[in-house]
Amino acid sequence: MKGNLNCQSTETEKQGVPLLDLKRQYETLKDEIAEALKRVCDSGAFVLGPEVKILEQNLAQYSQTDHAIACASGSDALLLALMAVNIGPGDEVLVPSFTFFATASAVSRLGATPVFVDIDPETYNIDPNDATLKVTPQTKAVIPVHLFGQMADMHRLNALAQAHNLTVIEDAAQAIGAELDGRRAGSWGDMGAFSFYPTKNLGGAGDGGLVTTRDEQLAKRLYLLHVHGMEPRYYHSIIGINSRLDSFQAAVVNVKLKYLDIWTMMRIQNAQRYGDLLADAGLGHVLGLPKSLPNRWHVWNQYTVRVPDGLRDDLRQNLAEQKIGTEIYYPLGLHEQECYRDLGYASESLPETYKACREVLALPIFPELTEREQRIVVRSLKTYFEVNSMRRIFPSSLPEKQREAA
DSSP states (O other), X not given: OOOOOOOOOOHHHHHOBOSOOHHHHHHHHHHHHHHHHHHHHHHTOOBSOHHHHXXXXXXXXXXXXXXXXXXXXXXXXXXXXXXXXXXXXXXXEEEESSSOTHXXXXXXXXXXXXXXXXXXXXXXXXXXXXXXXXXXXXXXXXXXXXXXXXXOOHHHHHHHHHHHTOEEEEEOTTOTTOEETTEETTSSSSEEEEEOOTTSSSOOSSOOEEEEESOHHHHHHHHHHTBTTBSSTTOBSSOOOBOOOBHHHHHHHHHHHTTHHHHHHXXXXXXXXXXXXXXXXXXXXXXXXXXXXXXXXXXXXXXXEEOOTTOHHHHHHHHHHTTBOOBOSOSSOGGGSGGGGGGOOOGGGSHHHHHHHTTEEEEOOOTTOOHHHHHHHHHHHHHHHHHHHHHHHSGGGSOHHHHHHO
């Protein structure tokens, strides 16, 4: 993507560039969504209604699995999957430390112990080598997270699981439609957990989630668990939870599912354009750019760059002053979180996680992001590093903390 990044100030530039703008997507769908919600209201089937069944059937097919059970959130999807295989006190579950809190908290809520694993620095996904070293006789499961929209190395992780008789639960909250060697996220493990939180590639109008599986017995157990273990009504064979996806959320997601592949292509185009623009701006060797591995279909839930030399927070503040949205996914590894300090991990015991947490910065990547907005982002990045280069020549102009980093 060649072209001059320099242009006169525009109204778009004055308004800035949001990290995410859900209103743009809604404006194109509001009539369809209104009609879908009206159908729910007219039917009176607000819980476990037809819209939920349709969604389950469609997403089982989309994810190349046989069964799908909709639930109240992505967090509950992980919890239900662990409950389905009786994870509990005394058990250990391998999880990456570089992920959203729910991946580990689901383990802890059942009284089991999350065992934190380092990441592959290229993909930010769980490192199979480190996972192998962390297996003990108490290890019962592994939860690979397909972070930012790119799948983990499921070939090696499944081989590890088979060798040690581990359950594999894919955390595919950020990766619906992602593929490894033509096979989709959620179809590789014993179960897959998905989220419909509004910021996800397939987002609802609130919380929502879903569990996929190819195993009929697991599917039956998951269904029972998400309705208080009740079958038939008011008869309970097991202790479950209340984690039903309401019909309103299912209706919204059903509308959006029709457009998911189009939005994925828009995200891919935006990622490719960033790569070209950043290279043209001479930033390809300044920032660490994200990579899509050859055998993956990356769906780009996030476009995450690495900012070197301790400049990440200063750069983010600079962009914020220009009303350019960014986010840090994630500022601390889970092994560094206060609530897990009793597990005894030193901050730098997971070195790649520790480094990533201090370098990563997510740029806007949502489907409706315009080329003009991307050029504004890249131009702002280029200006920052040009100015920072001059400040390195004259370091007295740097704040003390950055002077040390320089």
